[in-house]
Amino acid sequence: MNDQELKLGQRAKIKTEAVNLFYGNFQALRNVTMSIKECSITAIIGPSGCGKSSLLRLFNRMNDPIPGVRVEGKILLDDVSIYNKNMDVVNLKKRVGMVFQKPNIFPMSVYDNLVFGPKHHGIKQKAQLDEIVERYLKQVSLWDELKDKLKVSAFDLAPGEQQRLCIARALAVEPEVILMDESCSALDPESTMKVEELMENLAKKYTIIIVTHSMEQAARVSDMTAFMMMEPDGAGTLVEYDLTTEVFANPKDKRTEDYITGRFG
Ligand SMILES: Nc1ncnc2c1ncn2[C@@H]1O[C@H](COP(=O)(O)OP(=O)(O)OP(=O)(O)O)[C@@H](O)[C@H]1O
Numbered sequence: 616m617n618d619q620e621l622k623l624g625q626r627a628k629i630k631t632e633a634v635n636l637f638y639g640n641f642q643a644l645r646n647v648t649m650s651i652k653e654c655s656i657t658a659i660i661g662p663s664g665c666g667k668s669s670l671l672r673l674f675n676r677m678n679d680p681i682p683g684v685r686v687e688g689k690i691l692l693d694d695v696s697i698y699n700k701n702m703d704v705v706n707l708k709k710r711v712g713m714v715f716q717k718p719n720i721f722p723m724s725v726y727d728n729l730v731f732g733p734k735h736h737g738i739k740q741k742a743q744l745d746e747i748v749e750r751y752l753k754q755v756s757l758w759d760e761l762k763d764k765l766k767v768s769a770f771d772l773a774p775g776e777q778q779r780l781c782i783a784r785a786l787a788v789e790p791e792v793i794l795m796d797e798s799c800s801a802l803d804p805e806s807t808m809k810v811e812e813l814m815e816n817l818a819k820k821y822t823i824i825i826v827t828h829s830m831e832q833a834a835r836v837s838d839m840t841a842f843m844m845m846e847p848d849g850a851g852t853l854v855e856y857d858l859t860t861e862v863f864a865n866p867k868d869k870r871t872e873d874y875i876t877g878r879f880g
């Protein structure tokens with residue numbers, strides 16, 4: 616897809632309107648309005664503490680359990696407010712999956728990691744579960760490596776394999792959106808490259824939102840880039856949000872330019 620099509624043609628999967636987020640008295644996000652395109656990769660970048668993870672967690676209500684948390688404004692998934700009272704949060708988390716910084720594999724076999732979600736959502740037949748394991752390991756290019764090791768503990772895999780297993784596990788519940796919070800930062804360059812290739816493939820079908828401290832990664836893989844910064848009171852704001860090619864080649868805001876050229880952060 617070329618830049619112009621991306622900017623003009625693609626449907627919004629998630630929209631935020633004037634979002635404020637508070638942890639108790641502390642305001643962590645201020646007036647964040649953005650529209651995230653379907654079937655594309657959006658990168659969120661910015662200095663530590665500017666609220667990138669907080670924003671990402673809002674997209675599947677992962678901030679909910681934090682005591683004293685409060686959200687103002689609107690967050691829409693397919694034009695439906697995810698913070699409305701009728702929202703089925705379990706189903707929301709199925710639709711909007713998360714891959715963390717460190718591979719959070721479960722202490723069980725490769726096979727059981729993969730079927731955990733599908734079983735939870737009611738799939739019981741062995742043939743169907745076997746098929747899921749094969750399909751999603753193939754999607755993350757781990758099938759050939761792991762097809763004879765399905766019963767080994769997932770802890771015995773290399774970190775790069777563990778992270779791809781976590782991605783496969785996230786895919787196995789058939790999400791629409793995948794959130795990735797610095798999901799390559801604990802990986803070596805080769806594994807990082809594999810995960811980046813995977814992201815690009817997945818973006819044909821899924822909407823992917825990543826948080827990264829790597830400018831190179833944002834520039835390499837993302838279609839859209841959001842640059843965030845803190846205001847003097849600590850609240851994170853969206854400074855610039857545009858096509859990645861624009862943000863990196865032609866930043867509109869001096870602060871974006873300073874950040875991407877490494878002058879701070
Ligand atoms: N559970 C929480 N309770 C209170 N304050 C929090 C909580 N989580 C984050 N914060 C605060 O909110 C602000 C934004 O944090 P957040 O983790 O979203 O930033 P970030 O951009 O992801 O940073 P990093 O790049 O270091 O991961 C910080 O000031 C942080 O201390």
Ligand SMILES: [Mg+2]
Pocket residue numbers: 667668669796826
């Ligand atoms: Mg973070």
